Amino acid sequence: MNRNIRRLAVVFVVVFGLISLDLVYWQVIDAGNLNSDPRNVLLLEKNERVLRGRIFDRNGITLVGRRVHPDGFVQPVYGDPSLAQTIGYHTFFRFGAVGLESSLNPYLSGKTGTSLQQTYASWLHRPVLGDDVYLTIDDRVQRAAVTAIQTELAANGLAADTPSAAIALNPQNGQVLAMVSKPYFDPTCIGGQFFVGRCVRNIEAIPGHAFVNRVTNGLYPPGSTFKTLTLSAAIDTGIQSLSSQYRGTAATGPFVVDGYTIPNTANNLPPGTTSADLLHAFMWSDNIVFAQVGLKLGRSRFIDYAHRFMLGHRIPFDLPVSVSGVLTPGERFDPVALATSAFGQGNDHVTPLQMALIASTIADGGRMPRPILVKSIKTPSGSVVGGDTSGTLANPINGGTASQVRHAMVEVVNGYYGSGFEAKIPGVTVAGKTGTAQTGNSAPDAWFISFAPAQHPTVAVAVVVEGGGEGAFVASPIARQIMQAALQYGE
């Protein structure tokens, strides 16, 4: 009997040993995988007890604060609705996070925690401290942009909720100063909340897709603002100069390509004018001329320059950015497409961010800066752990080309019959380009891209108003007011 009992004891010890090994596996070896499994709701709940980092503008104005509840839950507190799509929101449990709240989550939730303080907190089961984020956004410029859009929509008889987008950035370092996508929404009923269903439905009911960040994810035909790229390519390759002459029907149209007629109504020339050099064709936004410039460039050079300006590439940014392009999958890039794409129609589809970067490239002597939204990230103890990722995205054209295109853009705003006259700022030379993009809807989209001061630019802007009509009348005054604010508050 006793021998059997001993055997039994050995069996039990072995069996418990095996089960302990199982525990070692689940609790020590595989714990990381279990904890990061997306099916693990607990992970989310754990996150809500993090003393989540706050978000400030570049001058330390609070954009997202936090409220700590007695039960330990930490609720982010949102403010400015015009930054709703950019900052995004952080929800409890089901709806996750979007915008910067999502892309910066590792910092805000203290997951990058290598600092001693954070390690200490995790050992003692204290709330983890998140890092604070300082954006490049200037709250004053942001508000100026919101006011400018509201004012100009009203002045032009457009509805207050007309979908539109505007972005301002510093071409020298890529820092985004303001970003507005209308319609926006009030994030306070969704961010930091448990029950967001009704709020989400209300936001979805706003006409015009308020959740979409039009600056980074709205894809529009750029209209004549795209002539900036075509002009840059033509000068940079040397096949054209600003003084290349177009006379008679070459300037006025109609122009026929592969049986497709571009009518003479598209020449946009001042009354009585029947000829133009390339500078004036750009100033007056002559589609007939630019269709020919496109054809002279040819398919491959045009596409090459589009790529140089980052079309067809994913632009690295703190938010997801839709890819702009001149090619549409499944559509042939035939001469008609080439000719129309050269003046911003055809297959062209761009984000406002993309157009702002094209303006920035001209502004900064042919160098395209990498756009950034984060100025710095600071730990609770105040040391800077990251943020500034500024740099150069591309060098699409040489400095000489850039200065000629800049000259053309200055003439757009300041020259005789220049389409961008509404963007003039007293005492400052502004460079810009208007656009009126046909979309197939009754009213075209109004565009304006610009930068100032022309000789030493510190701000570049892109504005689009959906169905806004002539870019000259709606978009350029918005851009002017944003530039004024940026110049006034600039460092």
Added chain:
Amino acid sequence: MATETRVLTPAHALRPRFDAWLLVSVLALAGIGVIMVYSSSISDAFQYYGSPTFFLKRELVWMIAGLGALAFGAWLPYRNWLKFSGVFAGVSVLLLGAVLIPHIGSSSHGAQRWFQLGSSLSVEPSELAKIALILYMAHWLSRKGEKIRDFSRCSMPFGIMVGIVCLLILKQPDMGTAIVIVLSMLIVYFVAGARLDHLFLGASAAFLLALVALKFEAYRGARLAAWLDPWKYSHGAGYHTVQALLALGLGGLTGVGLGNSQQKYYLPAPYTDSIFAVSAEELGFLGAIAIIGLFVLFAYRGFRVARYAPDDFSRLLAVGITATIVIQAFINVAVITASLPFTGVPLPFISFGGSSLVISMLAVGILLNISSHDPQRRLAATESDTEAAPEHEAGNNGRQDGRARRSRSRGH
């Protein structure tokens, strides 16, 4: 059963009259149990019963009753159980039958396994059946002697008796308890000296019975499938396993801290069948391994009591009690680590549960009483009344003489 010719050696004068380590392991587990029941039941108690201490208060009452049962078991000389073993077994079989009758037994969670006495007291006859069967079989087998190897006079009746009890319990249905009973009975029979082929036959019969039971209840098949791939059925039959694994993962090495479990809001039965998962989450791997360590200590001391038991009845009784408790602990933990398909078995001494706790404590009391009949202990006890043990012989005590006893017990 002759035990009086042993070579007795003096022991230390302060040596207690019973196995102290056994008592320590059980009291430690029970203490952890009270704390973990409170921690894991707090939200359910508040949500469904309006008071966060609802389960804690009841657990404390049961614990006092359990300690009383333990004291009673330790105080009552174990031989007294001999007289009642047949009556107990008969009564518990009757109760197992009665609980299946509608309106007499009460059902909850789709199982009919309780007698509802008053509003807050319910008794599980299957818990009673466990200990009654061990008492009866220990008595029955200890009288068989050499006949234990005889199929028709011992193995078959043994199988039939265990089978009847198991069928009644399976009918409730309560597969977990049936498995515990079958395994502990096989172990008792093995220790009693059964032929291995008879044991194998019994195990096969139990396995077949389990397969049939699997066919009868669809949920058992689903649990089996969910065991093989819990994530695939994480919203159905695999939910429990997945939530338990998540608890283990969240706990990690050092745990999230006492009271900080979040899985207790998601785990079914957090203060009974899933209490080990909550403990592992809050106390971490280190806490979980400590609980397992206490059960290993309990198993070691329990089997030691059996080896040093004064007669075959107490030896088989000690084996049966130890095995039953340790098997329950093993199944409960193995279910949480997804090593076994899901089946609801309480974690002895730790899970909330009245009948289970009181019966387990009574069983431990019986074990302690058996340990106090270790002839060596008795001598030590009598000597300590007179004078301290001589120093020079102290090194010769303990288990060295185990060999002599074993050969003797094999001899009959």
